[in-house]
Amino acid sequence: MNKVIEGIAYVLGNDIDTDQIIPAEHLVYSLSDPEExxxxxxxxxxxxxxxxSGLPDGKVPFTENGQSESKYSxxxxxxxxxCGSSREHAPACMEIAGVRAVVAESYARIFYRNSVDGGFFxxxxxxxxxxxxxxxxxxxxxxxxxxTLTNRSANKTYELKSLGEVIEIIxxxxxxEYARKTGMIPSA
Amino acid sequence: MGMTxxxxxxxxxxxxxxxxxxxxxxxxxxxxxxxxxCGPGTFAIFKKQFxxxxxxxxxxxxxxxxxxxxxxxxxxxxxxxxxxxxFVKEQSLPHYYDVGTDNYKGVCHLALAQEGFNRPGxxxxxxxxxxxxSGAFGMFSTGIGNTDAAFILGTGKLWVKVPExxxxxxxxxxPEHVMAKDVILSVIGDIGVDGATYRAMEWRGDAVMSLSMxxxxxxxxxAIEAGGKNGIIExxxxxxxxxxxxxxxxxxxxxxxxxxxYFFKKTYNASEMEPVVAKPHSPDNxxxxxxxxxxxxxxxxxxxxxGGKLTDFMAAARLLKGKKVKIDTFIVPATREVEQDLHKExxxxxxxxxxxxxxxxxxxxxxxxxxxxGPQDTFGRAKDNQVVISTTNRNFPGRxxxxxxHVYLASPYTAAASAxxxxxxxPADFIxx
Numbered sequence: 001m002n003k004v005i006e007g008i009a010y011v012l013g014n015d016i017d018t019d020q021i022i023p024a025e026h027l028v029y030s031l032s033d034p035e036e037x038x039x040x041x042x043x044x045x046x047x048x049x050x051x052x053s054g055l056p057d058g059k060v061p062f063t064e065n066g067q068s069e070s071k072y073s074x075x076x077x078x079x080x081x082x083c084g085s086s087r088e089h090a091p092a093c094m095e096i097a098g099v100r101a102v103v104a105e106s107y108a109r110i111f112y113r114n115s116v117d118g119g120f121f122x123x124x125x126x127x128x129x130x131x132x133x134x135x136x137x138x139x140x141x142x143x144x145x146x147x148t149l150t151n152r153s154a155n156k157t158y159e160l161k162s163l164g165e166v167i168e169i170i171x172x173x174x175x176x177e178y179a180r181k182t183g184m185i186p187s188a
Numbered sequence: 189m190g191m192t193x194x195x196x197x198x199x200x201x202x203x204x205x206x207x208x209x210x211x212x213x214x215x216x217x218x219x220x221x222x223x224x225x226c227g228p229g230t231f232a233i234f235k236k237q238f239x240x241x242x243x244x245x246x247x248x249x250x251x252x253x254x255x256x257x258x259x260x261x262x263x264x265x266x267x268x269x270x271x272x273x274x275f276v277k278e279q280s281l282p283h284y285y286d287v288g289t290d291n292y293k294g295v296c297h298l299a300l301a302q303e304g305f306n307r308p309g310x311x312x313x314x315x316x317x318x319x320x321x322s323g324a325f326g327m328f329s330t331g332i333g334n335t336d337a338a339f340i341l342g343t344g345k346l347w348v349k350v351p352e353x354x355x356x357x358x359x360x361x362x363p364e365h366v367m368a369k370d371v372i373l374s375v376i377g378d379i380g381v382d383g384a385t386y387r388a389m390e391w392r393g394d395a396v397m398s399l400s401m402x403x404x405x406x407x408x409x410x411a412i413e414a415g416g417k418n419g420i421i422e423x424x425x426x427x428x429x430x431x432x433x434x435x436x437x438x439x440x441x442x443x444x445x446x447x448x449x450y451f452f453k454k455t456y457n458a459s460e461m462e463p464v465v466a467k468p469h470s471p472d473n474x475x476x477x478x479x480x481x482x483x484x485x486x487x488x489x490x491x492x493x494x495g496g497k498l499t500d501f502m503a504a505a506r507l508l509k510g511k512k513v514k515i516d517t518f519i520v521p522a523t524r525e526v527e528q529d530l531h532k533e534x535x536x537x538x539x540x541x542x543x544x545x546x547x548x549x550x551x552x553x554x555x556x557x558x559x560x561x562g563p564q565d566t567f568g569r570a571k572d573n574q575v576v577i578s579t580t581n582r583n584f585p586g587r588x589x590x591x592x593x594h595v596y597l598a599s600p601y602t603a604a605a606s607a608x609x610x611x612x613x614x615p616a617d618f619i620x621x
Contacts, residue, residue: 028264032232088333114333
């Protein structure tokens with residue numbers, strides 16, 4: 001596992017639900033077809049109301065028109081990130097768009113679980129609220145050994161909560177690799 | 189120390205004498221349900237991880253219920269149904285309810301109940317967050333993603349963190365014009381959309397136990413809207429009467445111990461409950477119906493796993509009978525069985541279907557339909573900046589299809605009363621006059 005994650009911040013507010021992350025009309029595309037799955041990147045976070053997209057100013061598109069990859073690879077969120085439906089298309093679309101970490105105050109449990117078990121990206125919990133501290137476009141680095149998030153644009157470092165018991169699944173890659181490592185399912 | 193019903197069921201399925209909240213355990217799964225939106229992704233992961241020719245762990249325990257994007261010309265959506273068919277064929281799965289056949293059912297959470305897959309004491313996972321609905325039968329049920337579902341398909345097991353339990357007790361009698369939907373919206377309003385995150389929401393009290401199975405399902409259905417892992421109600425005679433009409437599979441009834449530990453306990457006086465709505469754009473944005481009567485509406489929508497059951501339509505029909513709606517009103521039965529019941533059940537000699545038609549409502553085919561927006565040609569999908577009163581479960585921005593629309597969540601009584609006036613209306617105005 002990489003011990004640092006570097007990226008540009010994209011900041012969102014509280015209660016970012018899975019319909020905002022990927023509106024239901026787009027859930028028809030294949031996640032396994034290499035070309036078709038790009039649609040998920042294209043529509044990632046497209047349901048977030050414009051004034052809430054890319055705080056503090058808003059109206060910052062997550063992906064440029066028609067592109068399936070975003071220049072923003074670290075999402076900063078408030079409370080209850082990923083609430084709503086169980087659609088795994090939500091963490092998947094973010095990964096397809098290039099997200100490598102989310103740092104939120106708290107998560108809805110299915111989204112958190114999907115992120116970890118599917119190995120899409122690492123869902124970190126911040127110790128204090130980051131939404132008003134970090135601006136969309138800031139240059140960030142997460143240090144997994146130190147459990148910190150540094151905003152290089154503002155020269156400030158913040159503590160992150162320990163990943164706790166799910167770290168074993170995160171380190172293994174996903175729930176299948178974890179189960180293979182522990183002998184629960186046979187190695188491929 | 190005692191255990192809650194949720195802890196007992198999870199312990200039994202982990203082969204343990206007892207479990208405590210926060211224990212991480214592996215449980216044996218009794219039923220895995222998936223549908224057209226998450227099935228194809230689940231099957232792809234299953235094949236990738238367990239091999240192209242791998243077989244599911246137990247054919248009898250897999251239930252596939254297409255229900256989300258059914259009556260649409262969207263080619264990708266229809267392709268996904270074909271993927272379900274192909275997998276069912278490859279695996280010879282007995283429990284599949286195909287689109288376009290007499291066997292088609294409709295919305296999975298009600299279909300699970302009606303087809304006998306909800307059984308006290310069991311563990312059921314589904315690739316849909318409203319899988320919490322099944323907890324009304326005294327079982328553990330919760331929503332999962334494609335990866336976890338694929339893991340279950342291959343192993344029959346899943347890891348679970350044992351949730352703390354929250355107890356919501358209602359004593360006395362609910363007023364006639366208050367439905368289970370008002371009760372769950374009130375509780376979500378009290379605790380917030382993350383008020384039960386990672387926790388079990390256990391419903392207790394004589395008022396809860398006086399409810400029908402369908403009303404109990406409404407309570408458990410929206411546990412997820414408070415972030416809950418599961419909703420649960422102990423099984424009683426009402427439960428076993430329903431289950432025995434649907435299946436002969438043996439089951440086991442668990443009850444919470446008197447000394448079980450709860451993270452939170454609150455007792456409500458049922459008679460003090462009032463009709464409420466959740467205002468845009470969050471299910472916890474609670475307001476009394478009586479405080480919202482100035483809200484002018486463009487349409488009413490009665491349907492979904494939350495508000496599209498026979499009980500919901502009986503309530504709506506009671507108010508709509510002999511009257512005309514003032515706004516576009518959409519009626520979407522959750523399942524074929526509900527649809528058939530609309531043709532059979534009568535109020536003063538008139539079938540529900542005739543009551544709705546004569547009131548000027550539009551009738552749709554059983555499916556999730558516009559509850560979650562869906563493809564552009566979905567029946568009842570919200571347009572532009574419409575203001576909608578809906579018996580569904582979520583009013584997130586854009587949830588019903590238009591980011592500019594405003595959705596008020598309400599009970600079927602309130603939705604029907606409001607359809608008759610064109611603004612948010614207290615059903616008491618019709619019921620007691």
